[in-house]
Amino acid sequence: MAFVRKEFHHIFRDKMTMLILLVMPLLMLVLFGYALNTEVKNSKFAVYDPSHDEATRAIVEKLQINNYFILQKMLKSQAEVDAVFKTGEVAMVVVFSENFYENLLHGGKAQIQLIADGSDPNTASVITTYASTIMGNYQLELLKVGKIPYQIFPEVKLLYNPSMVAAYNFVPGVMGMIILLICAMMTSISIAREKETGTMEILLVSPMKPLYVILSKAVPYFFLSIVNLFTILAISVFVMGVPIAGSFFWLIILSLLYIFVSLALGLLISSVVNTQMAAMLISAMGLMMPVMLLSGMLFPTENMPLFLQLISDVIPAKWYILAVKKIMIKGLGAEAIILELIVLAVMAIALISISLRKFKIRLE
Amino acid sequence: MIIKYLIEKEFKQFKRNPFVSKFVFVFPFIMLAILPLAANFEVKDLNLSVIDNNRSSYSQRLVQKIAASEYFHITDISYNYRSSLKSIENDEADLILEIPARFEQDLVRDQEAKVMISANAVNSVKGGLGSAYLAGIVTEYSAEIRSELMPAGGKSVQSGMDITKLFRFNPLLKYKYFMVPAIMVMLLSMICGFLPAFNIVLEKENGTIEQMNVTPVGKFSLILSKLIPYWVVGFLVLNICFGVAWLFYGMWPKGSLLTIYLFASVFVLAFSGLGLVISNYSKTLQQAMFMVFFIIITFIFMSGLYTPVDNMPQWAQYISDISPLKYFIRVMRLVYLKGSAAADLREPFLALSGFAIILNTWAVISYKKAQ
């Protein structure tokens, strides 16, 4: 197919874009897999300690022992508490009451205020929990009660993700996002460019069936996506240690289907816009934000208000990511992803038919 | 002043572009309205599958206590680990609590008992926080038991430490307070990062830039004329964002608007400079788009938009240091939520100014009127 060859040629000539297309997903994987972390550590804190006694000093030391906390400053007065938050220097301030040690030993009021910066709610709740746990443990030691009677010990086991590496969560998400964005963006822009320069009309008037003209635009990106898919998988498995616990075969089938859907989405976008700029704005900004935020990639969809969950159901990435997690991480079989496969297939068919119809209308 | 004519032209073209001019104002509105609703990490309504091998009054009380908490929703009480595991596999349960067969005996006689918590950690937030909460409830329960079974002697073990938690600036720990200022920054950066860059590359692609290159218009004037309209647009968008945030979320900056404007100006300067640099090195719109896209996505994630910079490994923190977004997001949050004043924000100001100077100088130098 001469058209397809022309498309390939066009793409390969643009080395810069090629490079970005192939390298970007990998870099993103690495970045997000390793850099993004919801685990809290290295939180900076400050202390206001009017007691300066054995207990307070010990507690402050204990807080710093592991890498959860870093002592940033010792404050000299209550007034400084406000100021230190305003410069964003610390995430938490620990305020001790006076005569802390004495009160602690003799049953008086030994108070600790954990003032956390609520502007980052997650960190705030986690670090206050950590801190109070550490302080509680200190107290046990101090009181030298060898065994506290009637103690229930919860043993915690984390499944599938023993070291809580964030990568497990993000890799499927990044896969979903990259494929959708690259396929949808590339295809829509490529076609929009032809529209803008007027060459589209020429193509559509040629003896080739319109369907083939359109598809030929999508084919190179299809192959590019496959290359990307395999490289992403390779890096995930060999570099990041994210396993493919389930069937590789079904993972590929699923991904191919998803690539189809994404390409079709690109086709649809290009059928409604007239300029490259518009195609790009829609696919980059209009797709990217919802995909990132509503596909379940970053935030769990269960917490969202209903209408957002409905929107999320329309985003192909959401289904793909769900299915990938099931196969790659939970090691489930094909039966588990039947629903997702059906949804994606339906989306693909719907998108392609709508775009086709739009293109046909244009011809008439 | 030659630049007057250039700016006139830019504004006219912007107005005439039906898509871009509408998009630029509608998009922020929609994003701000919808996204903070989507974005949250609050952990509640976790599905818990319970395996009670003991079935004593003690174990049942524990289960009831957990059921009463708003964090957990008990999906089933099953009899073996395997079926509970299936619930996790089918995503029907997030955690499993297994109470061993000798729970009551261990607790009452040996004064020490264990329970097993297994958490689905594919979503590490849910897994981590969820198991922590559950463990917390278990510990609370054991303290209750202790005070019942050891009425008098218990006092000596009763802790003298009274720990209270206070959450400043966001007492109810609403996640949207965290997200909204950051989303504003993200929008601003997309509009000031994408658009001027595309503008120039578009002109390169259709040849009109050549017409400019052959005129006596200097590099500096040309670049300035391309930036100024987007600054104006950015400023307008920022104000729309304030309005939307107030309207939908009742959020109004605690600190001074002027401070925000000041920082926004420097930020927009820096970021549009970045866009310009990219456009100077791109020959086609596609190239520019991907470069911009890549940079923006990287910056957005690495700048503490959604996970704190402090959580990142050291090497990642270095990368975030070169992101103007990081500084501005911090500033936005500080001013919006805490009312920080300009004096508190000297460091980010210097950083942003530095970016602005370097990037724009680079943009002017790398713009070649002749090949």
Add this chain to the structure above:
Amino acid sequence: MNQLETISADNVIVVRDLTKKFGNFTAVDHISFEVGKGEIFGFLGANGAGKTTAMRMLCGLSKQTSGQAWVAGFDIAKEAESIKKCIGYMSQKFALYEDLEVWENIRLYAGIYGVPDKEIAPKTDELLHRLGFEKERNALVKSLPLGWKQKLAFSVAIFHQPKIVFLDEPTGGVDPSTRRQFWELIYQAADQGITVFVTTHYMDEAEYCNRVTIMVDGRIDALDTPKNLKENFDAKNMDEVFHHLARNAKRND
């Protein structure tokens, strides 16, 4: 030849051994010529012969690999920005802003080239009247037919009365009568003392020029008046002259 002699008041363009290489490819190969004031100077050749590349160097759009040239008395290597003030330019793609109206395009370029603000409006009116475009004053350029765009682009290029106007394949894609109308405008400009430097691959347009050069494979293989060239090559028209020269050409599109 003494350089000072050639950069006389009468020669607005002087070119000596101008060369442009892209890697191993020599697009323009040591060309030399002069153009006098008020001349209509044609740069002919097949596509890919190097005409556009040569012209871009003279306009300051492209840096030469070697050789020298002076345009309006300024050295293209060191004084490119001064050259730009004295010239007009019209490229193959016309490069008028399609999404601006006719009068807006005129105003933009007039302002850029330093036509005083007060004079712009009246001069615009006069121009539109002369071209018969009064009704199209507020029309977007993209709605104009091709021939009109060309005329408009040319008029914008000379609006500020430059010393030289460079035209790069200005008449592509229109019928011969429209092309002739365009050349009327060129004659009018030349009559006002504006030197016209025009590249084209239409050999019949060569007849309209005072002198032409024919470029083949980056070299100037002929430089003379059309009349002389026809005589020398025993040809009926410029087309034949060109074919004679281009027979051995290695580069054509």
